Amino acid sequence: MATPLTADQMLAALRAEGLRLVEHPGWRTHNRGSRGDGWGPVHGVIIHHTGGTAPSDGQIVWEGRADLPGPDAHAYLAKDGTTTFTGCGRANHAGGGDGSVLQAVIDESYGARPPAPHKHEGSPGAVDGNARFYGLECSDRGTGTAWPAVQYDAAVRWAAAICRAHGWTEKSVIGHKEWSDWKPDPAAFDMADFRKDVAARLAHPASWTPGAPTNTPSKEDDMQAIDVWAYKGKTANGKQDPSDAYAYLRGTRAEVETLRKEVATLTALVQKLVTVKGA
Incomplete structure (x- = not known):
């Protein structure tokens, strides 16, 4: 009552x-x-x-x-x-x-x-x-x-x-x-x-969206702490819902990780070339 x-x-x-x-x-x-x-x-x-x-x-x-x-x-x-x-x-x-x-x-x-x-x-x-x-x-x-x-x-x-x-x-x-x-x-x-x-x-806070991460974020990667509103990520025809902000951020994070790896590879190559030239 x-x-x-x-x-x-x-x-x-x-x-x-x-x-x-x-x-x-x-x-x-x-x-x-x-x-x-x-x-x-x-x-x-x-x-x-x-x-x-x-x-x-x-x-x-x-x-x-x-x-x-x-x-x-x-x-x-x-x-x-x-x-x-x-x-x-x-x-x-x-x-x-x-x-x-x-x-x-x-x-x-x-x-x-x-x-x-x-x-x-x-x-x-x-x-x-x-x-x-x-x-x-x-x-x-x-x-x-x-x-x-x-x-x-x-x-x-x-x-x-x-x-x-x-x-x-x-x-x-x-x-x-x-x-x-x-x-x-x-x-x-x-x-x-x-x-x-x-x-x-x-069983979750009101802001909870199914599929969103629940771990505590690190200082290096606080994207995982972003709590955004979304509708389960899919429309009735199975395509990605453009309102699914979390899915968008997840994709952006993956692209950032790829760029980090590419930068690390290029940095190592530059260092190798500098070492060879110095020899």
């Missing part, structure tokens, strides 16, 4: 985790106010897919629909990994769900998966999830196709950032399909695997 993050606290937490962020105008006061059970105390994070495609799905997350006013989540995650703030406070993303799942999240007491849900919006005994969970809507049609690495990585970072800010473990993160018995999202991956990736992030 925790007091919800303020807009500034949420922004700081997500920036620290290395996300590419956009602030939709008005997001700080965009919420569903005191409707339902209000907003908070909060207990966890729910990951969703939109079921649509950009840009219309992002607009729906902000505006909502005739039967479900926006915001439909606290943030919208695009395929390129850009995360847009869409609300602060109560958001219409979770709906009704299973109280046994909520308790398992509060206790962080389950194994690989929380108990299977048997409730949904409108069913007897359903619990108001909009009051208790942060929500991330991720652009995806829901066909089960794997997400681009940059999008998946951003979703993991988003969930980890919220958990880190509250002192929660990865077991405070669930999928919508684990909250409501009539929801399929996210369809592209197993939430047990997603939680393992969140746990891996939480």
Whole structure:
């Protein structure tokens, strides 16, 4: 149980985790106010897919629909990994769900998966999830196709950032399909695997990027100490992501090492020639 993050606290937490962020105008006061059970105390994070495609799905997350006013989540995650703030406070993303799942999240007491849900919006005994969970809507049609690495990585970072800010473990993160018995999202991956990736992030500082060196740098080569933000280094088509600054620096370091060896070889040759000439 925790007091919800303020807009500034949420922004700081997500920036620290290395996300590419956009602030939709008005997001700080965009919420569903005191409707339902209000907003908070909060207990966890729910990951969703939109079921649509950009840009219309992002607009729906902000505006909502005739039967479900926006915001439909606290943030919208695009395929390129850009995360847009869409609300602060109560958001219409979770709906009704299973109280046994909520308790398992509060206790962080389950194994690989929380108990299977048997409730949904409108069913007897359903619990108001909009009051208790942060929500991330991720652009995806829901066909089960794997997400681009940059999008998946951003979703993991988003969930980890919220958990880190509250002192929660990865077991405070669930999928919508684990909250409501009539929801399929996210369809592209197993939430047990997603939680393992969140746990891996939480085991490191917020600035951590997978693959970056963790050893203490020497004075001679402090390139290894540079902590830069990157999206796992590859785009969906397997090519090097130009935003992968660490990979760029790693390549630069290799070129520097090659030049050092060439200079050493030339220096030795010059010294040999000088010795021969002096003889």
